[in-house]
Amino acid sequence: MNYFKIFFTFIFILLISACSSTGTKDFSTISGNIDDGKSTLFFVGKLGSWNASNTPIKIEINGLEVGSVKPKEMLSVDVDAGTHNIVLPFKTLSMKQHPLGVANINVQNGEDKYFEVYYKQAALGLIGEILSEGSHFGVTEVTKNQWMQTKNR
Numbered sequence: 001m002n003y004f005k006i007f008f009t010f011i012f013i014l015l016i017s018a019c020s021s022t023g024t025k026d027f028s029t030i031s032g033n034i035d036d037g038k039s040t041l042f043f044v045g046k047l048g049s050w051n052a053s054n055t056p057i058k059i060e061i062n063g064l065e066v067g068s069v070k071p072k073e074m075l076s077v078d079v080d081a082g083t084h085n086i087v088l089p090f091k092t093l094s095m096k097q098h099p100l101g102v103a104n105i106n107v108q109n110g111e112d113k114y115f116e117v118y119y120k121q122a123a124l125g126l127i128g129e130i131l132s133e134g135s136h137f138g139v140t141e142v143t144k145n146q147w148m149q150t151k152n153r
Helices: 002-018 126-132 144-152
Strands: 040-045 057-061 064-069 074-078 082-087 102-107 112-120 136-142
Touching (some): 040 057, 040 144, 057 074, 102 112, 112 144
Antiparallel strands (some): 057 064, 057 082
């Protein structure tokens, strides 16, 4: 009986932690980074498919995981000036990285860049995934105003 409780406690903790992210919904925690003279990348989770609305989207920059966001959550990451590779690591059923989950960007010294990240689910669920590999994470560079609108939706 004791092993039974330990097993279900472990499973419960595993499920809860799988739904957690490192983003914030409190804009004041990252607003100080806007126009502060550093090169900063700002991410916001865009509302997408209802089925995946609690799926945290992991964000990697130059191969290192820097955090994750859910819809309406924000994340800021200071970077050095130069070229950076943003990847939302998600493999399709054929184990390929979806191209919409990758962005190569060039950041100037002191420049801020804004991105929306989203999850798009295939129209036919698993069948659509098998036929068209339509489910994917995506990252889109947007203007500061578009980013602010997305965070407030």
